[in-house]
Amino acid sequence: METVSQSAGATDAPEVRPCPECGTEVTAHASYVTWCAACDWNVDPGAPDPERGRLAKVRRRLAARYGEQLAEEIGRDGSGTGRVGPGGSTVLAFGLALLVHGVTAGLFLAAVVLIIGGWHTGIQPVLGVVLLVAVAVLMPRPGRAPSGPVVLYRADAPELFGLIDEVGAAVGTTGVHAVVVDASPNAWVSAYGYRGRRVMCLGLGLWEILTPQERVALLGHELGHFANGDIRSSFLMNGALRSLAEWHAVLVPVHRGTLMDWFMHAVTFLPRWTVYGLIRLLDGLTLRASQRAEYLADTGAARAGSGGAAVTLLDRLLVATAVEAHLRRESMAVARAGGGPGGREVREAAERELWERLAARIVSVPESEYERLRRVSARRGHSVDDTHPPTHLRRRCLASADPQPALVVCDGPRAQAVAAELAPARAEMARQVIRDHAG
Numbered sequence: 323m324e325t326v327s328q329s330a331g332a333t334d335a336p337e338v339r340p341c342p343e344c345g346t347e348v349t350a351h352a353s354y355v356t357w358c359a360a361c362d363w364n365v366d367p368g369a370p371d372p373e374r375g376r377l378a379k380v381r382r383r384l385a386a387r388y389g390e391q392l393a394e395e396i397g398r399d400g401s402g403t404g405r406v407g408p409g410g411s412t413v414l415a416f417g418l419a420l421l422v423h424g425v426t427a428g429l430f431l432a433a434v435v436l437i438i439g440g441w442h443t444g445i446q447p448v449l450g451v452v453l454l455v456a457v458a459v460l461m462p463r464p465g466r467a468p469s470g471p472v473v474l475y476r477a478d479a480p481e482l483f484g485l486i487d488e489v490g491a492a493v494g495t496t497g498v499h500a501v502v503v504d505a506s507p508n509a510w511v512s513a514y515g516y517r518g519r520r521v522m523c524l525g526l527g528l529w530e531i532l533t534p535q536e537r538v539a540l541l542g543h544e545l546g547h548f549a550n551g552d553i554r555s556s557f558l559m560n561g562a563l564r565s566l567a568e569w570h571a572v573l574v575p576v577h578r579g580t581l582m583d584w585f586m587h588a589v590t591f592l593p594r595w596t597v598y599g600l601i602r603l604l605d606g607l608t609l610r611a612s613q614r615a616e617y618l619a620d621t622g623a624a625r626a627g628s629g630g631a632a633v634t635l636l637d638r639l640l641v642a643t644a645v646e647a648h649l650r651r652e653s654m655a656v657a658r659a660g661g662g663p664g665g666r667e668v669r670e671a672a673e674r675e676l677w678e679r680l681a682a683r684i685v686s687v688p689e690s691e692y693e694r695l696r697r698v699s700a701r702r703g704h705s706v707d708d709t710h711p712p713t714h715l716r717r718r719c720l721a722s723a724d725p726q727p728a729l730v731v732c733d734g735p736r737a738q739a740v741a742a743e744l745a746p747a748r749a750e751m752a753r754q755v756i757r758d759h760a761g
Contacts, residue, residue: 336688354691366698377570377598381605386703388610389711392617393719412553415607418600419562426460426565429453459568462561465514468521471754472503472747479743485732486522489541492729493622495549498522503747505649505755507531507642511544512555520548526751527645529744530677531638531684534732539627539635542730546622552615553608554709563604569597613711620716628728629720636717640695641684648683652676653756669756676752 336349341358350356357364433453440446476483479501487497498511498520507527514521522544529537553559573594575587623632652672659668700714710716732740 349688349690351688351691354688355694357690357694359690359693362697365694366701377601380602381609381709382703382705384605384609385613385705385709386712388613389705389715392610392613392711393715411607412611415553415604416558418604418607419558422562422565422600423462423558426457429460430457433457460565462557462565464516464518464557465512465521467514468500468502470502470504470523472750474501474503474743474747475499479740481736481739482743485538485730485736485740486541486545488730489538489626490545490548492626493542493546493549495545496520497545503744503751505751507645509540509544511547526677526748527649527680528638528642530681530748531641531645532635533631534737535627535631535728536635536638537627538728538730538732539623539631542626543619543623543632543635545626546619547615549622550615550618552612554612559604559608563601566597566601566604570594570601573597609709612709616711617716617719620720624720624723624726626728626730629723629726631728633717633720636713636720637692637696638684639713640692640699641687644687645680645684648680649676649755652679653758656756673749673752673756676755677748 336351338347339350339356340346341348341361341363343358343363344361346358346360348356348358355364355367357367430453433450436446436450436453440450474482476499482501483497486501490497500519500521502521502523504523504525505527506523506525508525509523509528511520511522513519522541528540532540547555554563573590575583575590575594620632620636623635627635656669656672659665696714696717699712703712705712
Protein backbone atom coordinates (compact mmCIF):
# COMPACT_ATOMS: atom_id res chain seq x y z
CA MET A 323 0.00 0.00 0.00
CA GLU A 324 1.22 3.49 -0.77
CA THR A 325 1.78 5.26 2.51
CA VAL A 326 3.61 8.33 3.67
CA SER A 327 6.58 10.05 2.16
CA GLN A 328 9.69 8.35 0.95
CA SER A 329 11.74 11.36 2.04
CA ALA A 330 11.78 12.04 5.74
CA GLY A 331 13.65 15.27 5.38
CA ALA A 332 11.67 16.88 2.57
CA THR A 333 10.31 20.38 3.03
CA ASP A 334 6.60 19.88 3.47
CA ALA A 335 5.07 23.34 3.12
CA PRO A 336 1.58 22.68 1.73
CA GLU A 337 0.29 24.46 -1.36
CA VAL A 338 -3.17 24.63 -2.90
CA ARG A 339 -3.73 23.60 -6.50
CA PRO A 340 -6.79 22.57 -8.58
CA CYS A 341 -7.65 18.92 -9.09
CA PRO A 342 -6.97 18.00 -12.75
CA GLU A 343 -10.15 15.87 -12.81
CA CYS A 344 -12.86 17.97 -11.16
CA GLY A 345 -11.20 21.34 -10.50
CA THR A 346 -11.70 21.18 -6.72
CA GLU A 347 -8.91 22.81 -4.74
CA VAL A 348 -6.59 20.22 -3.20
CA THR A 349 -3.81 20.68 -0.67
CA ALA A 350 -0.50 19.31 -1.90
CA HIS A 351 2.25 18.28 0.54
CA ALA A 352 5.72 17.68 -0.87
CA SER A 353 6.14 14.58 1.30
CA TYR A 354 2.78 12.95 0.59
CA VAL A 355 0.61 11.83 -2.29
CA THR A 356 -1.46 14.64 -3.79
CA TRP A 357 -5.04 13.53 -4.24
CA CYS A 358 -8.59 14.87 -4.41
CA ALA A 359 -11.09 14.09 -1.65
CA ALA A 360 -14.01 15.17 -3.87
CA CYS A 361 -13.49 12.77 -6.79
CA ASP A 362 -10.78 10.41 -5.47
CA TRP A 363 -8.33 11.43 -8.19
CA ASN A 364 -4.91 9.84 -7.49
CA VAL A 365 -6.15 8.41 -4.20
CA ASP A 366 -4.41 5.09 -4.87
CA PRO A 367 -1.49 5.65 -7.26
CA GLY A 368 0.60 2.74 -6.04
CA ALA A 369 0.81 -0.81 -7.32
CA PRO A 370 -1.81 -3.25 -6.02
CA ASP A 371 -0.89 -5.37 -3.05
CA PRO A 372 1.20 -8.39 -4.17
CA GLU A 373 -0.69 -11.58 -4.90
CA ARG A 374 -0.43 -14.18 -2.16
CA GLY A 375 -0.56 -17.95 -2.22
CA ARG A 376 -3.81 -19.78 -2.94
CA LEU A 377 -4.67 -20.44 0.71
CA ALA A 378 -3.86 -16.88 1.78
CA LYS A 379 -6.03 -15.39 -0.97
CA VAL A 380 -8.95 -17.67 -0.12
CA ARG A 381 -8.67 -16.83 3.57
CA ARG A 382 -8.52 -13.14 2.80
CA ARG A 383 -11.72 -13.28 0.71
CA LEU A 384 -13.48 -15.33 3.38
CA ALA A 385 -12.33 -12.96 6.13
CA ALA A 386 -13.60 -9.98 4.13
CA ARG A 387 -17.00 -11.62 3.60
CA TYR A 388 -17.49 -12.57 7.24
CA GLY A 389 -16.10 -9.21 8.35
CA GLU A 390 -18.70 -7.40 6.23
CA GLN A 391 -21.53 -9.58 7.58
CA LEU A 392 -20.55 -9.02 11.20
CA ALA A 393 -20.02 -5.28 10.64
CA GLU A 394 -23.56 -5.02 9.26
CA GLU A 395 -24.96 -6.94 12.23
CA ILE A 396 -23.12 -4.72 14.70
CA GLY A 397 -24.15 -1.54 12.91
CA ARG A 398 -27.78 -2.65 12.60
CA ASP A 399 -28.69 -3.76 16.08
CA GLY A 400 -25.55 -4.27 18.11
CA SER A 401 -25.61 -8.06 17.68
CA GLY A 402 -22.52 -10.05 16.98
CA THR A 403 -20.55 -8.57 19.85
CA GLY A 404 -21.62 -10.79 22.68
CA ARG A 405 -20.10 -14.03 23.86
CA VAL A 406 -21.86 -16.96 22.26
CA GLY A 407 -21.85 -20.64 23.05
CA PRO A 408 -20.48 -23.31 20.72
CA GLY A 409 -22.65 -23.79 17.67
CA GLY A 410 -22.86 -26.65 15.20
CA SER A 411 -19.99 -25.31 13.09
CA THR A 412 -17.73 -25.10 16.15
CA VAL A 413 -18.56 -28.66 17.20
CA LEU A 414 -17.89 -29.90 13.66
CA ALA A 415 -14.63 -27.94 13.52
CA PHE A 416 -13.38 -29.54 16.71
CA GLY A 417 -14.46 -32.93 15.39
CA LEU A 418 -12.31 -32.38 12.28
CA ALA A 419 -9.43 -31.20 14.46
CA LEU A 420 -9.66 -34.41 16.47
CA LEU A 421 -9.63 -36.36 13.20
CA VAL A 422 -6.44 -34.59 12.11
CA HIS A 423 -4.79 -35.36 15.44
CA GLY A 424 -6.08 -38.91 15.16
CA VAL A 425 -4.12 -39.33 11.93
CA THR A 426 -1.00 -38.12 13.75
CA ALA A 427 -1.68 -40.61 16.56
CA GLY A 428 -2.15 -43.34 13.96
CA LEU A 429 1.22 -42.52 12.43
CA PHE A 430 2.80 -42.78 15.87
CA LEU A 431 1.28 -46.22 16.47
CA ALA A 432 2.36 -47.37 13.00
CA ALA A 433 5.91 -46.17 13.73
CA VAL A 434 6.01 -48.12 17.00
CA VAL A 435 4.74 -51.28 15.28
CA LEU A 436 7.29 -50.95 12.46
CA ILE A 437 10.18 -50.40 14.84
CA ILE A 438 9.30 -53.11 17.38
CA GLY A 439 7.55 -55.69 15.24
CA GLY A 440 9.79 -55.41 12.18
CA TRP A 441 13.16 -55.05 13.87
CA HIS A 442 14.48 -58.22 12.21
CA THR A 443 13.71 -56.95 8.68
CA GLY A 444 16.05 -53.95 8.78
CA ILE A 445 13.93 -51.72 6.52
CA GLN A 446 10.81 -51.46 8.69
CA PRO A 447 12.59 -49.75 11.61
CA VAL A 448 13.94 -47.17 9.15
CA LEU A 449 10.40 -46.46 7.93
CA GLY A 450 9.29 -46.28 11.55
CA VAL A 451 11.91 -43.65 12.33
CA VAL A 452 10.77 -41.64 9.30
CA LEU A 453 7.20 -41.75 10.61
CA LEU A 454 8.39 -40.67 14.07
CA VAL A 455 10.06 -37.64 12.50
CA ALA A 456 6.75 -36.81 10.75
CA VAL A 457 4.89 -37.21 14.06
CA ALA A 458 7.37 -34.90 15.79
CA VAL A 459 6.63 -32.23 13.17
CA LEU A 460 2.85 -32.69 13.17
CA MET A 461 2.01 -33.27 16.82
CA PRO A 462 0.39 -30.39 18.73
CA ARG A 463 2.63 -28.77 21.29
CA PRO A 464 2.29 -25.87 23.70
CA GLY A 465 3.85 -22.54 22.85
CA ARG A 466 7.49 -22.02 23.68
CA ALA A 467 8.71 -19.92 26.56
CA PRO A 468 9.15 -16.24 25.67
CA SER A 469 12.29 -15.47 23.73
CA GLY A 470 13.51 -12.42 21.94
CA PRO A 471 15.93 -9.53 22.20
CA VAL A 472 14.24 -8.29 25.40
CA VAL A 473 11.94 -10.25 27.70
CA LEU A 474 10.49 -8.45 30.74
CA TYR A 475 8.95 -10.04 33.81
CA ARG A 476 6.96 -8.42 36.60
CA ALA A 477 10.02 -7.63 38.70
CA ASP A 478 11.66 -5.89 35.74
CA ALA A 479 8.78 -3.49 35.00
CA PRO A 480 6.22 -3.27 37.84
CA GLU A 481 4.56 -0.11 36.45
CA LEU A 482 4.09 -1.64 33.00
CA PHE A 483 2.70 -4.86 34.44
CA GLY A 484 0.47 -2.90 36.78
CA LEU A 485 -0.96 -1.04 33.79
CA ILE A 486 -1.50 -4.33 31.97
CA ASP A 487 -3.24 -5.79 35.04
CA GLU A 488 -5.58 -2.80 35.27
CA VAL A 489 -6.42 -2.98 31.58
CA GLY A 490 -7.00 -6.72 31.91
CA ALA A 491 -9.47 -6.13 34.75
CA ALA A 492 -11.26 -3.52 32.61
CA VAL A 493 -11.82 -6.03 29.78
CA GLY A 494 -12.63 -8.97 32.06
CA THR A 495 -9.42 -10.96 32.29
CA THR A 496 -6.04 -11.06 34.03
CA GLY A 497 -2.63 -9.81 32.98
CA VAL A 498 0.36 -11.60 31.49
CA HIS A 499 3.41 -13.37 32.88
CA ALA A 500 5.95 -11.93 30.45
CA VAL A 501 6.34 -9.13 27.90
CA VAL A 502 8.55 -9.50 24.83
CA VAL A 503 9.81 -6.23 23.36
CA ASP A 504 11.01 -6.03 19.76
CA ALA A 505 11.26 -3.41 17.02
CA SER A 506 8.28 -4.45 14.89
CA PRO A 507 5.22 -2.24 14.23
CA ASN A 508 3.02 -4.91 15.79
CA ALA A 509 1.68 -6.42 19.01
CA TRP A 510 0.30 -9.85 19.89
CA VAL A 511 -0.53 -12.16 22.76
CA SER A 512 -0.09 -15.90 23.14
CA ALA A 513 0.15 -18.66 25.73
CA TYR A 514 3.14 -20.85 26.42
CA GLY A 515 3.93 -23.99 28.35
CA TYR A 516 1.61 -26.68 29.63
CA ARG A 517 0.29 -24.32 32.33
CA GLY A 518 -0.86 -21.83 29.69
CA ARG A 519 1.17 -18.88 30.93
CA ARG A 520 0.49 -15.68 29.03
CA VAL A 521 2.94 -13.60 27.04
CA MET A 522 2.46 -10.28 25.25
CA CYS A 523 4.71 -8.84 22.56
CA LEU A 524 5.01 -5.06 22.29
CA GLY A 525 6.67 -3.90 19.08
CA LEU A 526 8.29 -0.53 19.62
CA GLY A 527 7.63 0.34 15.99
CA LEU A 528 3.96 0.55 16.98
CA TRP A 529 4.20 1.44 20.69
CA GLU A 530 6.37 4.50 20.12
CA ILE A 531 3.98 6.14 17.62
CA LEU A 532 0.97 5.90 19.94
CA THR A 533 -0.34 8.34 22.51
CA PRO A 534 -0.64 7.06 26.10
CA GLN A 535 -4.38 6.39 25.70
CA GLU A 536 -3.83 4.66 22.35
CA ARG A 537 -1.34 2.42 24.15
CA VAL A 538 -4.02 1.59 26.71
CA ALA A 539 -6.39 0.79 23.83
CA LEU A 540 -3.73 -1.46 22.30
CA LEU A 541 -3.35 -3.35 25.57
CA GLY A 542 -7.14 -3.60 25.82
CA HIS A 543 -7.37 -5.08 22.34
CA GLU A 544 -4.67 -7.67 22.93
CA LEU A 545 -5.96 -8.70 26.36
CA GLY A 546 -9.46 -8.80 24.86
CA HIS A 547 -8.37 -11.90 22.97
CA PHE A 548 -7.87 -13.67 26.29
CA ALA A 549 -11.15 -12.34 27.66
CA ASN A 550 -13.27 -13.45 24.70
CA GLY A 551 -11.39 -16.42 23.32
CA ASP A 552 -10.73 -17.41 19.73
CA ILE A 553 -11.47 -20.89 18.46
CA ARG A 554 -8.51 -20.78 16.05
CA SER A 555 -6.03 -20.01 18.83
CA SER A 556 -7.11 -22.94 21.03
CA PHE A 557 -4.52 -25.66 21.59
CA LEU A 558 -6.53 -28.28 19.71
CA MET A 559 -7.55 -26.17 16.70
CA ASN A 560 -4.27 -24.33 16.30
CA GLY A 561 -2.41 -27.64 16.36
CA ALA A 562 -4.71 -29.11 13.70
CA LEU A 563 -4.34 -26.11 11.41
CA ARG A 564 -0.57 -26.20 11.84
CA SER A 565 -0.46 -29.93 11.07
CA LEU A 566 -2.50 -29.45 7.89
CA ALA A 567 -0.27 -26.54 6.85
CA GLU A 568 2.79 -28.77 7.28
CA TRP A 569 1.19 -31.51 5.19
CA HIS A 570 0.23 -29.02 2.50
CA ALA A 571 3.76 -27.59 2.36
CA VAL A 572 5.23 -31.08 1.96
CA LEU A 573 2.73 -32.17 -0.70
CA VAL A 574 2.88 -29.06 -2.91
CA PRO A 575 4.99 -30.15 -5.91
CA VAL A 576 8.03 -28.34 -7.23
CA HIS A 577 7.64 -27.80 -10.98
CA ARG A 578 10.98 -28.10 -12.75
CA GLY A 579 9.66 -29.93 -15.79
CA THR A 580 11.39 -33.24 -15.08
CA LEU A 581 9.76 -36.64 -15.39
CA MET A 582 10.17 -37.20 -11.65
CA ASP A 583 8.35 -33.93 -10.95
CA TRP A 584 5.40 -35.03 -13.06
CA PHE A 585 5.39 -38.42 -11.33
CA MET A 586 5.41 -36.83 -7.85
CA HIS A 587 2.68 -34.41 -8.93
CA ALA A 588 0.47 -37.33 -9.95
CA VAL A 589 1.21 -39.36 -6.82
CA THR A 590 0.51 -36.46 -4.45
CA PHE A 591 -2.54 -35.12 -6.29
CA LEU A 592 -5.22 -36.83 -4.21
CA PRO A 593 -3.66 -36.36 -0.73
CA ARG A 594 -2.68 -32.78 -1.58
CA TRP A 595 -6.22 -31.77 -2.52
CA THR A 596 -7.62 -33.70 0.43
CA VAL A 597 -5.45 -31.65 2.79
CA TYR A 598 -6.32 -28.46 0.94
CA GLY A 599 -10.03 -29.31 1.22
CA LEU A 600 -9.71 -29.91 4.97
CA ILE A 601 -7.98 -26.57 5.43
CA ARG A 602 -10.72 -24.82 3.45
CA LEU A 603 -13.38 -26.60 5.48
CA LEU A 604 -11.81 -25.69 8.83
CA ASP A 605 -11.41 -22.09 7.66
CA GLY A 606 -15.07 -21.97 6.70
CA LEU A 607 -16.12 -23.39 10.07
CA THR A 608 -13.89 -21.20 12.26
CA LEU A 609 -13.20 -17.88 10.55
CA ARG A 610 -16.55 -16.29 11.39
CA ALA A 611 -16.05 -17.03 15.10
CA SER A 612 -12.48 -15.72 14.82
CA GLN A 613 -13.76 -12.53 13.20
CA ARG A 614 -16.29 -12.09 16.00
CA ALA A 615 -13.44 -12.41 18.50
CA GLU A 616 -11.56 -9.64 16.69
CA TYR A 617 -14.52 -7.26 16.88
CA LEU A 618 -14.91 -8.15 20.56
CA ALA A 619 -11.23 -7.34 21.11
CA ASP A 620 -11.85 -3.94 19.49
CA THR A 621 -14.62 -3.29 22.00
CA GLY A 622 -12.11 -4.14 24.73
CA ALA A 623 -9.79 -1.49 23.29
CA ALA A 624 -12.59 1.08 23.42
CA ARG A 625 -13.61 0.09 26.94
CA ALA A 626 -10.09 0.36 28.31
CA GLY A 627 -8.62 3.30 26.42
CA SER A 628 -11.79 5.13 25.17
CA GLY A 629 -13.66 4.86 21.89
CA GLY A 630 -11.69 7.69 20.33
CA ALA A 631 -8.33 6.11 21.20
CA ALA A 632 -9.46 2.77 19.77
CA VAL A 633 -10.38 4.45 16.47
CA THR A 634 -7.10 6.32 16.11
CA LEU A 635 -5.21 3.14 17.06
CA LEU A 636 -6.60 1.51 13.92
CA ASP A 637 -5.45 4.52 11.89
CA ARG A 638 -1.92 3.94 13.14
CA LEU A 639 -2.03 0.41 11.73
CA LEU A 640 -2.34 1.94 8.26
CA VAL A 641 1.11 3.54 8.53
CA ALA A 642 2.90 0.35 9.61
CA THR A 643 4.78 0.15 6.31
CA ALA A 644 5.84 3.79 6.75
CA VAL A 645 7.29 2.86 10.16
CA GLU A 646 9.33 0.05 8.63
CA ALA A 647 10.51 2.34 5.81
CA HIS A 648 11.56 5.05 8.28
CA LEU A 649 13.59 2.60 10.38
CA ARG A 650 15.32 1.27 7.25
CA ARG A 651 16.19 4.80 6.14
CA GLU A 652 17.60 5.68 9.53
CA SER A 653 19.80 2.59 9.69
CA MET A 654 20.96 2.91 6.09
CA ALA A 655 21.87 6.57 6.65
CA VAL A 656 24.10 5.45 9.53
CA ALA A 657 25.60 2.73 7.32
CA ARG A 658 26.54 5.33 4.71
CA ALA A 659 28.10 7.61 7.30
CA GLY A 660 29.70 4.84 9.33
CA GLY A 661 32.93 4.70 7.35
CA GLY A 662 33.58 8.42 7.43
CA PRO A 663 34.89 10.75 10.11
CA GLY A 664 32.75 10.71 13.22
CA GLY A 665 31.01 7.49 12.18
CA ARG A 666 30.80 6.24 15.76
CA GLU A 667 29.28 9.52 16.95
CA VAL A 668 26.74 9.39 14.12
CA ARG A 669 25.70 5.88 15.12
CA GLU A 670 25.39 6.71 18.81
CA ALA A 671 23.31 9.80 18.04
CA ALA A 672 21.05 7.79 15.71
CA GLU A 673 20.53 5.17 18.41
CA ARG A 674 19.65 7.81 21.03
CA GLU A 675 17.20 9.63 18.77
CA LEU A 676 15.73 6.74 16.77
CA TRP A 677 12.36 6.37 18.51
CA GLU A 678 11.86 10.10 19.05
CA ARG A 679 12.50 10.75 15.34
CA LEU A 680 10.07 7.98 14.41
CA ALA A 681 7.34 9.41 16.67
CA ALA A 682 7.93 12.92 15.30
CA ARG A 683 7.70 11.60 11.75
CA ILE A 684 4.35 9.92 12.36
CA VAL A 685 2.99 12.92 14.29
CA SER A 686 3.72 15.07 11.24
CA VAL A 687 1.45 12.97 8.99
CA PRO A 688 -1.48 15.25 8.07
CA GLU A 689 -5.07 14.17 8.49
CA SER A 690 -5.53 14.27 4.70
CA GLU A 691 -2.98 11.46 4.36
CA TYR A 692 -4.79 9.36 6.97
CA GLU A 693 -8.05 9.91 5.11
CA ARG A 694 -6.40 8.83 1.86
CA LEU A 695 -5.03 5.71 3.53
CA ARG A 696 -8.47 4.91 4.93
CA ARG A 697 -9.94 5.10 1.43
CA VAL A 698 -7.15 2.96 0.02
CA SER A 699 -7.74 0.50 2.86
CA ALA A 700 -11.41 0.22 1.91
CA ARG A 701 -10.53 -0.26 -1.79
CA ARG A 702 -7.91 -2.92 -1.21
CA GLY A 703 -9.45 -4.57 1.83
CA HIS A 704 -6.40 -3.92 4.02
CA SER A 705 -6.24 -6.15 7.09
CA VAL A 706 -3.63 -6.99 9.69
CA ASP A 707 -3.36 -10.54 8.32
CA ASP A 708 -5.33 -13.04 6.25
CA THR A 709 -7.76 -13.91 9.07
CA HIS A 710 -8.52 -10.42 10.46
CA PRO A 711 -11.58 -8.43 9.38
CA PRO A 712 -10.75 -5.57 6.99
CA THR A 713 -9.38 -2.64 8.97
CA HIS A 714 -11.85 -0.13 7.53
CA LEU A 715 -14.78 -2.24 8.75
CA ARG A 716 -13.30 -2.47 12.25
CA ARG A 717 -12.80 1.30 12.29
CA ARG A 718 -16.33 1.93 11.00
CA CYS A 719 -17.86 -0.14 13.80
CA LEU A 720 -15.87 1.66 16.48
CA ALA A 721 -16.49 5.13 15.01
CA SER A 722 -20.25 4.55 14.75
CA ALA A 723 -20.62 3.28 18.32
CA ASP A 724 -21.72 5.52 21.19
CA PRO A 725 -18.85 7.56 22.70
CA GLN A 726 -17.13 5.56 25.40
CA PRO A 727 -14.91 7.05 28.14
CA ALA A 728 -11.69 5.35 29.20
CA LEU A 729 -11.82 2.98 32.17
CA VAL A 730 -8.02 3.14 32.45
CA VAL A 731 -6.21 6.46 32.28
CA CYS A 732 -2.50 6.63 31.56
CA ASP A 733 -1.67 10.19 32.60
CA GLY A 734 1.66 12.00 32.48
CA PRO A 735 3.37 10.59 35.61
CA ARG A 736 2.22 7.06 34.90
CA ALA A 737 3.23 7.24 31.24
CA GLN A 738 6.66 8.55 32.28
CA ALA A 739 7.09 5.71 34.79
CA VAL A 740 6.28 3.10 32.14
CA ALA A 741 8.63 4.82 29.68
CA ALA A 742 11.44 4.74 32.26
CA GLU A 743 11.00 0.98 32.67
CA LEU A 744 11.09 0.49 28.90
CA ALA A 745 14.14 2.75 28.44
CA PRO A 746 16.71 -0.12 28.46
CA ALA A 747 14.59 -2.06 25.95
CA ARG A 748 14.28 1.03 23.74
CA ALA A 749 18.06 1.47 23.76
CA GLU A 750 18.69 -2.20 22.96
CA MET A 751 16.16 -2.21 20.13
CA ALA A 752 17.60 1.01 18.70
CA ARG A 753 21.06 -0.58 18.66
CA GLN A 754 19.66 -3.64 16.92
CA VAL A 755 17.77 -1.63 14.27
CA ILE A 756 20.86 0.44 13.47
CA ARG A 757 23.14 -2.61 13.55
CA ASP A 758 20.95 -4.56 11.09
CA HIS A 759 21.98 -2.24 8.22
CA ALA A 760 24.96 -0.34 9.59
CA GLY A 761 26.99 -3.50 10.21
